[in-house]
Amino acid sequence: MSNRVLPVQALVVVDVQADAVGGDRAVPEAARLLDRTTDLIARARRGGAFVVHVQNDGQPGAGDEPGTPGWELHHAVEASPTEVVIRKTRDDGFHGTPLEGLLTGSGVRALAICGVMSEMCVQATARTALALGYRVVMPHDSHATHDIPAAPGISDRIPAAAVSRVAEWALGSELEVVPHAADVAFAALPARAR
Template sequence: MTSLPDRPNTALLVIDVQNGVMAGAYNRDGVIANINELVGKARVEDVPVVWVQHSDEHLTRGSESWQYVPELARRDSEPLVHKSYGDSFEATELDALLAERGVGRLVVTGAQTDACIRSTLHGAFVRGYDVTLVGDAHTTEDLTAYGAPPPEQVIAHTNLYWQWQSAPGRRAGTVETAKVTFAADDAS
């Protein structure tokens, strides 16, 4: 139901699952396992898998912390988008890359929930995409020392509020890994 014309396809986004980002992430291994499951399913179904990789003063391009976690392996044929802002669309080629593939619906996974995941969810939605968040395939670090709620509450809150987002001609939703479907007709 995307508001983007002639874009019936779905893509899986894997956002910032990098060594430095995941080092202190809540439920790190479980989230990575779920993302791996989704990547495998997308590949079997010939759904584009798009990898997003952040760089900034803490994630220096080419450093060990900047690298994707070793448990996830990107294929050379799968696009890699480099970004330096929270929103994966901001100052990147992501939108053009998705347009070339006729993608109007995104299934979103990765890190960090309260930063790049939320920014990308909203960035995609305002650009006209249908956006499904995989509730057990995103994570964040513990920022309670800075006044944030514990990570499990940040994740639960994001899952809750994203399932109720709405806008003309677009759909949002939250599903668990086991219930993800890449068929646009079944979009949450």
Template sequence: MKKALLIIDMQAMPFVWKSYGGKSLYQEARLIANTRLLIEKARKNASPIFYIMYTETTGPRSVDQPLWQIIDPIAPEPHDSLVIKYHADSFHETNLNALLRNHAIEGLVVCGIQTEYCVDTTVKSAYSHGYKVELASDCHSTYDSEEWTAEQIVLHHNNTLKHFASIVRSDEIQY
């Protein structure tokens, strides 16, 4: 089965939000390190990599703005695909499904931000589109909410998303 890596919303904004009085991402360093590991594994096996980029029509997260860019430690290479999205679902009103079908992709490895929004929605949508999904259990993140800590949110989603995806640690994922 041919797999691809989906890296969801690993753009500058979530990583610098704390500098503007916002919250810090849960286990940010681990998230970056594990994303790099998944990229390395995908490249070693010539598996396509798709960078999903949350985009707004205006403002700091509009196309080509500094906070819209993918963070340097995991920057895409010229042959990687960038998919611009305006919704939580990486498939909704994007060309992602067509790109995956053109590459004959059957399986997806999913990582990124934000666990309870774009990661959750994309995992469920990928499942509904017929893909075999693996969620990297230690490679998605979020912020503390008013009700739950970020750790609780991540653990909750690793538990509930097992109905739509295999929940696998980054070091155990194979392409």
């Protein structure tokens, strides 16, 4: 039995930048995450879907400060009218960016979201997409975060995998969580949008 869901017309890749997926500050299992995001991007391109790379502009001194090596996107961006980079300064990929206009203008009504950090930028972007009426699919193996450190008197360390699962759960029943990137199917954008 397949877990495949109805196709989506867009893939939003959130903050898959060098600082988050490489070196000593990389999320746990970064190689697995990159394998899944690489697969999603390749299949979205082949399927004629819209691909949006969201790139965070961190504060001065942060690992993702603009212009620093950590700020660079991990995945190469294809020069195409159906593949773009959106820069942001807040967790939410829609806040202060042209993301909604680009998706709507391209005829997108359903999208998949992947990337980092699960409980921050991925969740904030997914929450707004749901509030705007998009159908949102999140492959469980295609977003990641760090452990939450222990807080004396509050909690023990919370493993990254648990944090990612809670981030999905907190988005409610409208979010379509699928186990694997391979469960996501892509559809071409309407002809007028290409």
